[in-house]
Amino acid sequence: MASEAVSIIIVGASGDLAQKKIYPALFSLFCQGLLPGDFNVFGFARSKFTHDEFRVKISSDLPCHYTPDAKECADNQKDFVARCHYVSGSYDSSDSFLDLYQVMQDTEPSRDVNRVFYFAIPPSIFMDVADAIGDAGFVACDGVNPWSRVVIEKPFGRDRQSSDTLTRELALIFAEDQTFRMDHYLGKELIQNLLVLRFANLIFEPLWNKEFIESVEVVWKENSGVDGRGGYFDKYGIIRDVVQNHLIQVLSLVAMCPPDRYSSSSIAEKKVKLMRSIATVQVDDIILGQYKDGKCGSKDVGAYTSDDTVPDDSITPTFAKVKLSINNDRWAGVPFSITAGKGLDKHVTRIRIKFRHVANNIFCDAGVCPEANELVIRIQPDEAIYLRFTNKTPGMGMNFTSKDLDLRYKHAFDEIIPDAYESLILDVIRGDRSLFVTKEELEAAWDIFTPVLHEIDEQKIVPLPYAFGSTGPEAE
Numbered sequence: 287m288a289s290e291a292v293s294i295i296i297v298g299a300s301g302d303l304a305q306k307k308i309y310p311a312l313f314s315l316f317c318q319g320l321l322p323g324d325f326n327v328f329g330f331a332r333s334k335f336t337h338d339e340f341r342v343k344i345s346s347d348l349p350c351h352y353t354p355d356a357k358e359c360a361d362n363q364k365d366f367v368a369r370c371h372y373v374s375g376s377y378d379s380s381d382s383f384l385d386l387y388q389v390m391q392d393t394e395p396s397r398d399v400n401r402v403f404y405f406a407i408p409p410s411i412f413m414d415v416a417d418a419i420g421d422a423g424f425v426a427c428d429g430v431n432p433w434s435r436v437v438i439e440k441p442f443g444r445d446r447q448s449s450d451t452l453t454r455e456l457a458l459i460f461a462e463d464q465t466f467r468m469d470h471y472l473g474k475e476l477i478q479n480l481l482v483l484r485f486a487n488l489i490f491e492p493l494w495n496k497e498f499i500e501s502v503e504v505v506w507k508e509n510s511g512v513d514g515r516g517g518y519f520d521k522y523g524i525i526r527d528v529v530q531n532h533l534i535q536v537l538s539l540v541a542m543c544p545p546d547r548y549s550s551s552s553i554a555e556k557k558v559k560l561m562r563s564i565a566t567v568q569v570d571d572i573i574l575g576q577y578k579d580g581k582c583g584s585k586d587v588g589a590y591t592s593d594d595t596v597p598d599d600s601i602t603p604t605f606a607k608v609k610l611s612i613n614n615d616r617w618a619g620v621p622f623s624i625t626a627g628k629g630l631d632k633h634v635t636r637i638r639i640k641f642r643h644v645a646n647n648i649f650c651d652a653g654v655c656p657e658a659n660e661l662v663i664r665i666q667p668d669e670a671i672y673l674r675f676t677n678k679t680p681g682m683g684m685n686f687t688s689k690d691l692d693l694r695y696k697h698a699f700d701e702i703i704p705d706a707y708e709s710l711i712l713d714v715i716r717g718d719r720s721l722f723v724t725k726e727e728l729e730a731a732w733d734i735f736t737p738v739l740h741e742i743d744e745q746k747i748v749p750l751p752y753a754f755g756s757t758g759p760e761a762e
């Protein structure tokens with residue numbers, strides 16, 4: 287019988303992602319009884335901690351929302367951290383991983399334990415770690431019983447070529463079906479609901495095409511800057527950081543054709559087909575910006591280049607608006623756009639689908655017509671779906687007002703909305719790949735942007751300035 291025991295090995299356990307997302311998500315799953323009975327978590331990094339010091343460190347971020355009773359939560363925290371162990375060592379040393387292996391063997395309930403390797407480390411050391419793990423004999427080759435899986439997070443390379451190299455090299459240690467490329471946007475509740483909204487309701491799909499939809503925009507705005515984390519961002523810029531991965535994934539879920547069935551392979555096939563029909567982006571399709579001095583509320587905020595972690599002469603874009611066209615029967619001629627920026631006026635991620643005006647609208651008066659319908663899906667914050675439509679304004683005369691049919695999650699649902707990492711980590715343990723990025727999706731997404739990213743880099747295109755706290759560059 288297949289073993290259900292799982293060891294989760296978090297490489298880079300001392301870091302921000304592990305502390306703020308991975309351990310809290312595992313704890314939330316534990317509180318809901320969703321982890322297998324025999325689970326252990328092994329943290330690994332260079333920083334030196336004893337098991338107990340490490341347990342104290344992670345305890346401070348373990349959330350109580352699934353167990354609001356203080357005693358119950360404290361008991362759960364105690365039980366959970368007792369399953370968390372820590373080993374320090376070098377990322378490129380198979381001896382260090384053998385030390386980890388020894389601790390695992392002393393702790394694990396049997397030899398048939400399934401393993402998740404979570405790489406919560408900078409991508410520059412992915413291959414050192416993968417090689418060391420491979421050399422230490424950690425990875426179950428058949429990948430079935432017990433299984434071994436690896437989780438990696440974006441950025442997956444800087445362009446198509448470097449991404450291909452990473453994919454090829456990682457595949458020497460972990461086969462494609464053992465590799466879970468995490469795009470945490472895909473685990474967000476509203477994104478998971480997109481397929482249900484489109485394909486489990488009758489009313490949208492018949493209208494979901496160029497005959498009825500005038501434009502589609504995906505907007506990702508942050509009202510914060512790089513805040514001392516510019517070291518990573520400055521090497522990548524906004525297109526590589528969020529557009530090529532999170533937002534093109536969102537757009538492909540909005541625009542793809544219906545999958546034949548609800549399965550990871552069927553969904554991935556339609557997403558790849560959609561991405562392959564997006565025209566390669568040209569320089570003229572993009573407005574680039576970089577934030578300068580400005581305000582966040584009443585507080586003065588310095589320019590991107592004034593951050594200590596950013597070079598003074600950096601021309602890395604913190605804003606991009608990208609026009610996209612999809613060359614297929616469903617969408618030919620419909621403008622799609624992705625806007626993404628840091629240091630803007632709001633913190634929001636939303637999809638806006640604008641419908642066409644009613645042909646021969648009997649309520650047009652002297653060329654002025656009621657507004658067209660809009661469907662807005664707000665992914666964060668305050669998850670919501672709203673449909674704007676025209677009504678007669680109550681009272682005498684025939685006047686019109688647009689009002690929203692408003693589905694705010696916090697009013698409509700009693701359930702706690704899980705963090706994206708909870709859903710995705712559970713999917714890794716269960717082996718469900720539906721919300722993970724396949725090799726083919728990654729290739730197709732890079733092909734849309736690689737030529738223009740090279741051109742921007744080679745021509746050293748200077749982004750337009752915009753004030754922190756504004757809506758973006760003037761050219762908008």
Ligand SMILES: NC(=O)c1ccc[n+]([C@@H]2O[C@H](COP(=O)([O-])OP(=O)(O)OC[C@H]3O[C@@H](n4cnc5c(N)ncnc54)[C@H](OP(=O)(O)O)[C@@H]3O)[C@@H](O)[C@H]2O)c1
Pocket residue numbers: 298299300301302303304307331332333377405406407408409411439440441
């Ligand atoms: N933070 C997030 O919310 C987030 C979101 C999406 C994706 N990611 C991705 O997830 C990964 C981890 O993110 P993170 O924010 O946790 O990163 P991080 O804090 O910078 O790094 C994680 C750990 O890796 C080690 N490390 C850092 N830089 C290193 C270097 N140059 N060489 C060797 N080891 C180094 C450090 O541990 P030791 O010094 O103890 O070894 C550090 O605690 C990255 O690939 C990131 O792009 C993060």
